[in-house]
Amino acid sequence: MGTYNVTPGGFFAPANIPHGTGTVWMNVTGSMSQVLPTTLAGGGNYNLSAYVGLRSNNGIAGHLYALQLWAGGVFLNEVSGETTLADQGTFRQISLTYQAPAVVAPGRNLEIRLVHRSASSFYPQLAWDLVALDGPIDEPAVPEPASMTITAMGLLLGLTWRRSRRMR
Numbered sequence: 740m741g742t743y744n745v746t747p748g749g750f751f752a753p754a755n756i757p758h759g760t761g762t763v764w765m766n767v768t769g770s771m772s773q774v775l776p777t778t779l780a781g782g783g784n785y786n787l788s789a790y791v792g793l794r795s796n797n798g799i800a801g802h803l804y805a806l807q808l809w810a811g812g813v814f815l816n817e818v819s820g821e822t823t824l825a826d827q828g829t830f831r832q833i834s835l836t837y838q839a840p841a842v843v844a845p846g847r848n849l850e851i852r853l854v855h856r857s858a859s860s861f862y863p864q865l866a867w868d869l870v871a872l873d874g875p876i877d878e879p880a881v882p883e884p885a886s887m888t889i890t891a892m893g894l895l896l897g898l899t900w901r902r903s904r905r906m907r
């Protein structure tokens with residue numbers, strides 16, 4: 740596990756790097772994670788995305804990977820896949836979405852995990868770049884029917900009161 744700075748003639752062409760010139764890499768069957776200061780919000784929509792890449796000198800396909808979202812040590816969702824020989828020297832974007840329940844336990848910090856599940860020992864490295872979590876993305880508030888009724892009644896009472904004062 741470590742960082743890799745892209746250079747011309749290296750494992751990735753600089754034009755193939757999604758963001759900047761650096762990536763993180765990981766070897767066979769491992770994971771890396773980051774616990775975020777953000778806690779899971781009830782009812783929030785989350786979008787997690789990343790780019791996963793395969794070294795250009797990797798002569799073997801079938802590296803299994805996963806991008807996971809956790810909160811407070813509890814697994815929430817993942818997207819997984821497998822590399823092909825066509826992936827050599829390039830990155831592909833993967834993403835997942837998660838809709839949190841309306842009520843969640845408080846204080847559950849979000850965590851992102853990058854997972855490499857392959858057992859190959861021949862150039863086993865996967866690279867990751869531009870990992871991003873967006874959320875919570877709140878849905879626009881839609882007034883409940885009861886709220887609309889109460890608002891209408893208030894307006895009606897206000898108009899009635901104003902009208903009765905005019906008639907005096």
